[in-house]
Amino acid sequence: MSGFAVLLVRDLALVLRRPGDVAVVLAFFVVAVTLFPLGIGPETNLLQRVAAGILWCAALFAAMLSLERLFASDHEDGALDLLLLSPASLELASLAKCLAHWIVTGLPLALLAPLLGLSFGLDGPALAAVAVTLLVGTPTLSLIGGLADRKSTRLNSSHTDISRMPSS
Helix, strand or coil: CCHHHHHHHHHHHHHHHCHHHHHHHHHHHHHHHHHHHHHHCCCHHHHHHHHHHHHHHHHHHHHHHHHCCCCHHHHHHCHHHHHHHCCCCHHHHHHHHHHHHHHHHHHHHHHHHHHHHHHHCCCHHHHHHHHHHHHHHHHHHHHHHHHHHHHHHHHHCCCCCHHHCCCC
């Protein structure tokens, strides 16, 4: 197995040890999206117009909940130091971490969004459009969030030169 695949499997296994983290993200997404139709009211026309924006904003905020620990947990347990010392490509290591984040956060959000879109009265083509745009856009959220978390871990770090980690 390649180094990329090993890192991806490792990060996925770490997430599976703490399924509550993923549950919190999905629960936040469901609650946030569900509250909007209750707050806006039963006007179907208005709900249909704002549905995509609400689903996207809720997905962004839900993804941000889990981005905080993308590199920080590896920094705390020393795995980041080992990664920096290994001959493996740091770009691929960062990509593996971001892909693992997307698999456990972005993909479920994109698959859950059409179901929640029904509460806004969206029809089939609109539900498909929301799902496709989230499938395309949530990896970008993971990559940009990975960059931000890498930078914040660098700022909070006192001994690891995380600045060697790739920025993009």
